[in-house]
Amino acid sequence: LGNQVLFPFIASHSQMPRADLREQLGRIRVRSLLLAGFGFSVIAATADLPIKLLYDERYQAASWMLPLLIIGSWFSVLAYVNEATLLGLGKPIYTAISNLSKFAFLLIGIPLSVMYFGLFGGIVVVVLSDLFRYFPILIGQRREHFSFGVQDLLVTLATFLLFGLWEWLRSVSGFGTSFETLPIEVSAFFGSNR
Numbered sequence: 001l002g003n004q005v006l007f008p009f010i011a012s013h014s015q016m017p018r019a020d021l022r023e024q025l026g027r028i029r030v031r032s033l034l035l036a037g038f039g040f041s042v043i044a045a046t047a048d049l050p051i052k053l054l055y056d057e058r059y060q061a062a063s064w065m066l067p068l069l070i071i072g073s074w075f076s077v078l079a080y081v082n083e084a085t086l087l088g089l090g091k092p093i094y095t096a097i098s099n100l101s102k103f104a105f106l107l108i109g110i111p112l113s114v115m116y117f118g119l120f121g122g123i124v125v126v127v128l129s130d131l132f133r134y135f136p137i138l139i140g141q142r143r144e145h146f147s148f149g150v151q152d153l154l155v156t157l158a159t160f161l162l163f164g165l166w167e168w169l170r171s172v173s174g175f176g177t178s179f180e181t182l183p184i185e186v187s188a189f190f191g192s193n194r
Helices: 002-012 018-046 048-054 062-088 093-143 149-172 184-190
Strands: none
Touching (some): 002 018, 018 062, 018 149, 048 062, 062 149
16 A cells, blocks of 8 residues: 555655645545454454464464564554655655664663563564654654544554454453463463463
């Protein structure tokens, strides 16, 4: 969507008033992101099942890691889609700043989180890293009067609500949740029944 649709579309319509261009893109963007969000919610809520079925005990820890990493890739999708709009407007500086922001967050966050929270902390930092990449891009879009922040927030809320729904349906159907294999100390922190 970002590099194949948004970037060329914005670049080829640069003479159009930004408000009109933003309105046209908003419709395309929301449909695509809702479809992607639905897919992400289903995949994240079921990603642990193949691991539990196909792999032995040595790999069971990955059954809680994979859904978290998939959730984190949602922020990556938002960052890439929004980055393409700024590139189409001829503003690559925000991409550089956003990548630097993500790098700094990973550089500081991984050692500290692993030191205090172990592997779980490291995974959470990786999951959140593209969120730190997203914010400079959002600031750039706002400066260029081409922001989709509210749309991104609403689609993200819908995606996470769907993810919660699938997890709830799994749980009441007797298939547990994606996070049943969280390490014991993390499960205690979240109030799990382990």
